[in-house]
Amino acid sequence: MTTSRRTILAAGMAAAGLASLAAPHVTRAQQRPPRQARMVPHGDLSVLDPIWTTQNMAAYHGAMMYDTLFGIDGNFNPQPQMVGKTNISADRKTYTFELRPGLRWHDGTAVTARDCVASLRRWQVKDGAGTHLFARVADTPVVDEKTFRIVLKEPYGLLIEALAKTSTPMCFMMKAEIAATDPNTQITRHIGSGPFKFVEAEYRQGSRVVYERNPDYVPRSEAASGIAGGKRVLLDRVIWNIMPDAQTASSALQDEFGLAYLFISHDLAVVEHIGHRIAVMYLGRIVELAPKDRIFAQPQHPYTEALMAAAPIANPKLRRKRLVIEGDVPSPMNPPSGCHFHTRCPYAEARCKQTYPPLQEIAPGHFVACHLRSKDTAAAA
Numbered sequence: 001m002t003t004s005r006r007t008i009l010a011a012g013m014a015a016a017g018l019a020s021l022a023a024p025h026v027t028r029a030q031q032r033p034p035r036q037a038r039m040v041p042h043g044d045l046s047v048l049d050p051i052w053t054t055q056n057m058a059a060y061h062g063a064m065m066y067d068t069l070f071g072i073d074g075n076f077n078p079q080p081q082m083v084g085k086t087n088i089s090a091d092r093k094t095y096t097f098e099l100r101p102g103l104r105w106h107d108g109t110a111v112t113a114r115d116c117v118a119s120l121r122r123w124q125v126k127d128g129a130g131t132h133l134f135a136r137v138a139d140t141p142v143v144d145e146k147t148f149r150i151v152l153k154e155p156y157g158l159l160i161e162a163l164a165k166t167s168t169p170m171c172f173m174m175k176a177e178i179a180a181t182d183p184n185t186q187i188t189r190h191i192g193s194g195p196f197k198f199v200e201a202e203y204r205q206g207s208r209v210v211y212e213r214n215p216d217y218v219p220r221s222e223a224a225s226g227i228a229g230g231k232r233v234l235l236d237r238v239i240w241n242i243m244p245d246a247q248t249a250s251s252a253l254q255d256e257f258g259l260a261y262l263f264i265s266h267d268l269a270v271v272e273h274i275g276h277r278i279a280v281m282y283l284g285r286i287v288e289l290a291p292k293d294r295i296f297a298q299p300q301h302p303y304t305e306a307l308m309a310a311a312p313i314a315n316p317k318l319r320r321k322r323l324v325i326e327g328d329v330p331s332p333m334n335p336p337s338g339c340h341f342h343t344r345c346p347y348a349e350a351r352c353k354q355t356y357p358p359l360q361e362i363a364p365g366h367f368v369a370c371h372l373r374s375k376d377t378a379a380a381a
């Protein structure tokens with residue numbers, strides 16, 4: 001595959017959570033009560049070194065607390081982030097980068113060119129684009145406290161794109177003494193220069209990750225775009241509530257926000273696990289709708305009955321009563337007349353070919369579309 005600027009940049013833009021850092025507004029904390037946001041991420045934050053791993057969770061963590069030399073804007077173009085000025089020599093083999101003023105680590109010390117060179121050298125060992133770039137690097141001299149160079153053996157047109165890319169591992173900057181850690185060993189100190197500080201004392205793997213706003217962070221003056229531009233932070237604290245069990249996470253969302261969601265699946269075991277109210281569809285129409293417990297205990301529509309009979313039981317000694325339905329599923333573009341299920345239904349009668357049965361309530365909250373089902377049959381079941 002040919003490595004192009006777009007493939008390098010596009011690969012990481014799926015990290016949508018990163019864009020939330022670049023919100024176009026600022027409010028002073030002392031004029032309002034503290035504001036915090038809580039989120040339930042899709043996974044656990046088990047690795048705190050975003051260079052050591054390619055895990056997206058580690059990259060999200062990195063984007064909260066670290067900064068990058070360049071960032072990708074909303075048009076997939078790299079833009080300077082920690083870098084203030086860039087100079088490219090006429091032969092395109094020497095890139096000189098000067099850091100913008102005001103950059104500080106979370107421990108209060110200034111970000112230096114030496115820190116950035118050490119970070120680049122550790123990152124390139126772990127990252128494919130970095131390795132590709134550094135195969136052409138002759139030297140990375142530090143010019144002064146704020147200036148360093150990347151000197152190439154030959155021109156390399158993707159240099160800035162590689163530094164800006166959002167695919168993992170991203171090129172996060174770390175303090176030189178931390179970046180001196182063997183690239184194949186995880187770092188043990190977590191000091192970034194990004195818009196949020198990692199609150200290590202509140203970190204509980206598998207449970208909770210906390211970040212506090214970095215009051216010393218100086219955002220760029222440009223408008224936010226993608227993960228480039230001014231990262232103006234609106235929140236004082238961000239809390240990740242880690243919930244490895246999807247059922248626990250969805251129940252928490254439902255309890256707190258009264259959230260309802262539609263879940264579509266062919267897997268009855270999953271449906272039974274997470275659903276409250278179940279609608280069974282055949283050829284695009286609802287044929288049965290009922291509370292979960294009732295529909296699994298007393299399926300009334302023949303198609304639902306067949307589905308339940310086909311669901312495996314996690315006990316080799318138990319067998320369900322089988323209801324085999326024959327034939328292929330008709331085309332939804334040209335469904336059969338009358339009840340769409342009549343070509344496969346073992347109970348089909350003459351009227352089933354003529355008239356589509358209405359969805360009618362046969363018991364409180366239990367609706368069925370079948371000529372053979374009614375309140376009377378439900379009461380007798």
Ligand code: SF4
Nearest residue numbers: 339342345352370371
């Ligand atoms: S209406 Fe007739 S064909 Fe349709 S599900 Fe009921 S019995 Fe079967």
